[in-house]
Amino acid sequence: MKYDYELEIKVRDYECDLQGVVNNSNYQRYMEHTRHEYLESLGENFAAMHEKGIDAFVTRVDIRFKTSLRSGDSCLSCLRIDKEGPKLVFSQDIYRTSDGALAAKGKVEIVVVENGTLTRGEYFDNLLKNLRNI
Amino acid sequence: MKYDYELEIKVRDYECDLQGVVNNSNYQRYMEHTRHEYLESLGENFAAMHEKGIDAFVTRVDIRFKTSLRSGDSCLSCLRIDKEGPKLVFSQDIYRTSDGALAAKGKVEIVVVENGTLTRGEYFDNLLKNLRNI
Amino acid sequence: MKYDYELEIKVRDYECDLQGVVNNSNYQRYMEHTRHEYLESLGENFAAMHEKGIDAFVTRVDIRFKTSLRSGDSCLSCLRIDKEGPKLVFSQDIYRTSDGALAAKGKVEIVVVENGTLTRGEYFDNLLKNLRNI
Amino acid sequence: MKYDYELEIKVRDYECDLQGVVNNSNYQRYMEHTRHEYLESLGENFAAMHEKGIDAFVTRVDIRFKTSLRSGDSCLSCLRIDKEGPKLVFSQDIYRTSDGALAAKGKVEIVVVENGTLTRGEYFDNLLKNLRNI
Numbered sequence: 001m002k003y004d005y006e007l008e009i010k011v012r013d014y015e016c017d018l019q020g021v022v023n024n025s026n027y028q029r030y031m032e033h034t035r036h037e038y039l040e041s042l043g044e045n046f047a048a049m050h051e052k053g054i055d056a057f058v059t060r061v062d063i064r065f066k067t068s069l070r071s072g073d074s075c076l077s078c079l080r081i082d083k084e085g086p087k088l089v090f091s092q093d094i095y096r097t098s099d100g101a102l103a104a105k106g107k108v109e110i111v112v113v114e115n116g117t118l119t120r121g122e123y124f125d126n127l128l129k130n131l132r133n134i
Numbered sequence: 135m136k137y138d139y140e141l142e143i144k145v146r147d148y149e150c151d152l153q154g155v156v157n158n159s160n161y162q163r164y165m166e167h168t169r170h171e172y173l174e175s176l177g178e179n180f181a182a183m184h185e186k187g188i189d190a191f192v193t194r195v196d197i198r199f200k201t202s203l204r205s206g207d208s209c210l211s212c213l214r215i216d217k218e219g220p221k222l223v224f225s226q227d228i229y230r231t232s233d234g235a236l237a238a239k240g241k242v243e244i245v246v247v248e249n250g251t252l253t254r255g256e257y258f259d260n261l262l263k264n265l266r267n268i
Numbered sequence: 269m270k271y272d273y274e275l276e277i278k279v280r281d282y283e284c285d286l287q288g289v290v291n292n293s294n295y296q297r298y299m300e301h302t303r304h305e306y307l308e309s310l311g312e313n314f315a316a317m318h319e320k321g322i323d324a325f326v327t328r329v330d331i332r333f334k335t336s337l338r339s340g341d342s343c344l345s346c347l348r349i350d351k352e353g354p355k356l357v358f359s360q361d362i363y364r365t366s367d368g369a370l371a372a373k374g375k376v377e378i379v380v381v382e383n384g385t386l387t388r389g390e391y392f393d394n395l396l397k398n399l400r401n402i
Numbered sequence: 403m404k405y406d407y408e409l410e411i412k413v414r415d416y417e418c419d420l421q422g423v424v425n426n427s428n429y430q431r432y433m434e435h436t437r438h439e440y441l442e443s444l445g446e447n448f449a450a451m452h453e454k455g456i457d458a459f460v461t462r463v464d465i466r467f468k469t470s471l472r473s474g475d476s477c478l479s480c481l482r483i484d485k486e487g488p489k490l491v492f493s494q495d496i497y498r499t500s501d502g503a504l505a506a507k508g509k510v511e512i513v514v515v516e517n518g519t520l521t522r523g524e525y526f527d528n529l530l531k532n533l534r535n536i
Contacts, residue, residue, distance in 0.1 A: 012431070012435040013285065013448050014285055014431050014434055014435070016285055016286040016449070017281065017285065018181050018184060018284040018339060019189055019191075020286045023282045024195065025159050025160075025162040025163045026159075028158065028159040028195075029159045029416050032158070032159065032414075032415065032416055033414040033415070033416070036414070036415050036473075037412075040474065045473060046152075046415050047152050047418070047422065047472065047473030048473075048474075057199070057202075058158045059198065059199055060196070061162075061195065061197050062194070062195070062197075063196075064194045065191070065194065070449065071286060071448060072449065144305075146297070146300075146301040147304050147420060148301070148425050150315070150419055150420040151415065151416055151418055151419065151420070152415060152418040152420065152422045154315065154420045157416050163282050166280075166281065166282055167282070170280070170281050174340065179340045181281065181284070181338065182339075182340075204315065205304075205313060205315030206316075286448075286449050286452060287452055287457055287459075291434075292463065293428075293431045296463075297427045300425075300426070300427065314420075315420050318420060318421055323421055325421075325470075326426045327466065327467055328464070328465065328466045328467065329426065329463065329465050330462070330464040331462065331464075333459070333460055333461055336459075
C-alpha cells in the first residue's frame, strides 16, 4: 500500500501490560496520534479545529493484531486516507521497526461535525486537495 | 441480545479528552476490563492464567462508536461469549446508564496460547461448560 | 486519620505494567478520580465547573508508594480535605482491601482559577461549609 | 542544573483532558519514559532487567506543576541522577519547547530490588561509573 504519512513511535514501558507486551488499546492510541500528527503536517491542529467548532469523530475502528510490540521496540505507524461518501477512511498499519513485521492493521472511520451538524467532510477536502485525487 | 455478563462502569474524568468526551481508546479498555471481570466471575484471573503459561491474546477488535459518554456518566458494559472454531468471540455492547443509549458496539476476537502454542480454546471450554451450550 | 470520603476501586489489568503491578502513574489517576467523585458527592461536577469557567488545577502531588497493588486486587481510596491559604490540600491514602495494607500515601495541592484568575478557593468554601470547620 | 539526559516529547492529544491541557498523571508518565530511555542510553533495558530479577521500584514522586502543556506542544524532559544512601534520586524537569517555560518539576526516588531483596543500588553504580562522580 502507498501510505500518505508515516510516524516513528518508540514503545513506552508504561504502555506494556502484565503480559509484557504493548496493551492492545495502545495501538488505537498510536493510530490516533498518527492521524493527529498527519493533520499537523497539513497545517491544521485537532484542538484548534475543536475551538473552531469542527470536530472529527471516530465512528468505527477495526484493528487486527498480528505481532506484539515489546519494551525496547520502535514501530513505524503508517496511514493512508480515502473518502467513502461523507466518511474519511484511514488505513493504518503499524510495523515493528527492527524487522518490518506487521504489528497491527487498522481501518478507522471518521466523520466531521461542524457546530453539531454532520458534514460531508468538505473541511478535509480543502486540507487534502493538494494530496492525491481522493 | 442475551448477555452473559454485565458490569457498571463510572466514567473517570481523566478518560475524557479535549473534546470533552471519553476518548475512543477507553471503550476498548472498558471492554478488556469487562472481559477480565467476567473471567473472575468464573473463578479465574488473567494474571494467574499468565503465570500458568496460558495467555489470551486479542487478535481483532471491531468497535462502532454511537453515543459519546461524558463526565458524570455511568455505563453498563455487557458481553456475550461465543466460540468460532479456535477463537473466542466476545460481543460487547456499552450502554449509557442514564437513558440506555448505545454508546459503543464491539466484537472482540481472542485466541488462547498455552506455553507458546495456539490452542483451540479448550481452557475456556472448561470454564464455560456450565454456562451455555457454546 | 479521619477521612472525608472513601471510594472502592478495583484494579484493572491494563493498569498493570510489565512488572506485574499497578503502574505508579495510575495511583495519581485513582486519586484524581476519588477527588472528582467526592466533588460529585457534594453536588458538583468537574466538567460542569469547567463549563462555568471555574477550574481546579493541581499544583503539586507528593506520593509515597508502599505496597504494590496487583491484578485481582481492590483498594480503598480515602481522602481528607484541608485548606492552607488559597490552596486546597488533599491527604489521599490508598489501602489494599484484602488486608488493609497501605499502598500509597499522597498529598495533593489544588488551586482554583475562575475565568483565568487565581482565587482563594471561595468556591469550595461554599461546597464544604456543611462539612467540617475547615 | 546540569542534566544527565534530555528527551524531546511531543504531546499526544489523548493525553489532554477535558480542561484542554495535558492531564497531570501524564507528566509522571513522561518522567518514567525519560528514565527508561536514559537507561537504554546506558545500554540497559527495563524489561530485560526485570527478566534478570532486578527491579527498580519508585518509592516517591514529588511533582510541582507550573505551566500546562497543550495540544501541539512539545516538551524537553530533562533528568539528573544522584544517589542518597541506597536510593537513586532523579531530578526531572520538563520544559515547553516553544519558549522554555518550566512545565513540571519533579523529584523521583527509586530503590533497586534484586530477587526480592532491597539493594544499595550497586547495579546502577556499575551502569553509571563512567558518568559522574555520584
